[in-house]
Amino acid sequence: GQQVMQIPQYQHVQEGEDFTTYCNSSTTLSNIQWYKQRPGGHPVFLIQLVKSGEVKKQKRLTFQFGEAKKNSSLHITATQTTDVGTYFCAGNASSNTGKLIFGQGTTLQVKP
Amino acid sequence: DTEVTQTPKHLVMGMTNKKSLKCEQHMGHRAMYWYKQKAKKPPELMFVYSYEKLSINESVPSRFSPECPNSSLLNLHLHALQPEDSALYLCASSQGVARVYEQYFGPGTRLTVT
Numbered sequence: 628g629q630q631v632m633q634i635p636q637y638q639h640v641q642e643g644e645d646f647t648t649y650c651n652s653s654t655t656l657s658n659i660q661w662y663k664q665r666p667g668g669h670p671v672f673l674i675q676l677v678k679s680g681e682v683k684k685q686k687r688l689t690f691q692f693g694e695a696k697k698n699s700s701l702h703i704t705a706t707q708t709t710d711v712g713t714y715f716c717a718g719n720a721s722s723n724t725g726k727l728i729f730g731q732g733t734t735l736q737v738k739p
Numbered sequence: 740d741t742e743v744t745q746t747p748k749h750l751v752m753g754m755t756n757k758k759s760l761k762c763e764q765h766m767g768h769r770a771m772y773w774y775k776q777k778a779k780k781p782p783e784l785m786f787v788y789s790y791e792k793l794s795i796n797e798s799v800p801s802r803f804s805p806e807c808p809n810s811s812l813l814n815l816h817l818h819a820l821q822p823e824d825s826a827l828y829l830c831a832s833s834q835g836v837a838r839v840y841e842q843y844f845g846p847g848t849r850l851t852v853t
Contacts, residue, residue: 660842662844669847670842672843723837724794725787725842730781731781
C-alpha cells in the first residue's frame with residue numbers, strides 16, 4: 628500500500644538554528660498537508676500543498692512540494708522554543724475519500 | 740467556531756465494560772473521522788463518515804462501533820476492549836471528502852484499558 632516516509636524521527640537544535648523535516652511518498656500524491664502536534668496536544672493543520680513545485684511560506688516556516696509530487700519538506704528558520712512539537716506530513720491517497728496517509732512524524736526539541 | 744470537542748478527556752475502563760466516546764463539531768462539516776494514536780506514533784485512521792454515512796472502515800475490530808447520529812455528532816462505542824487498545828482517540832472533521840480539505844482535530848480522549 629501507499630507509504631509516506633518522514634525523516635528525521637527526532638531533531639534537537641539550539642534556539643536560533645534552522646530545522647528541516649522531509650517526506651517521501653512511494654507514489655505520486657494529489658496533495659500534501661502538514662500538521663503540528665505539541666506535547667500533550669492534538670494535531671493542528673498548518674498548510675496544504677497541491678501544485679507540483681509549490682512553495683509556501685508562513686513567517687519562519689517554508690513548505691515545499693516536489694516537482695514529481697512525491698516529496699515535500701518543511702523548513703523552519705531560526706527556531707524558537709514555541710516550535711517544539713511533532714511535525715507530521717500527510718499525503719492524500721485518493722482525492723475523494725478524505726483518507727490521509729501520515730508520515731511517522733519528526734519530533735523537534737529546541738534548547739533555549 | 741473552529742472547534743471540535745471530545746468527551747470524556749480521560750477514560751479508564753475494564754475489559755468487560757461498555758463505554759462511549761463522543762465528538763461534536765459545529766462548523767457545518769460533512770465529513771468526520773476517528774483516529775487512534777499511540778505514543779510517539781502518527782494518527783491511525785479508523786473510520787470515516789461522509790454525510791452521516793460510514794464511508795471507510797479501516798478493518799477495525801468489531802469491539803469498536805462508530806455511530807453518526809447527525810451531521811454534528813460522532814460517537815465511538817467501545818465494548819470488550821483489550822489492554823492494547825489503550826491510546827489517544829482523536830476525532831476530526833473536514834468540509835467533505837470530495838476534495839481534499841484540512842482536517843480539524845479534537846483534543847482527544849485518552850483511553851486506558853485495564
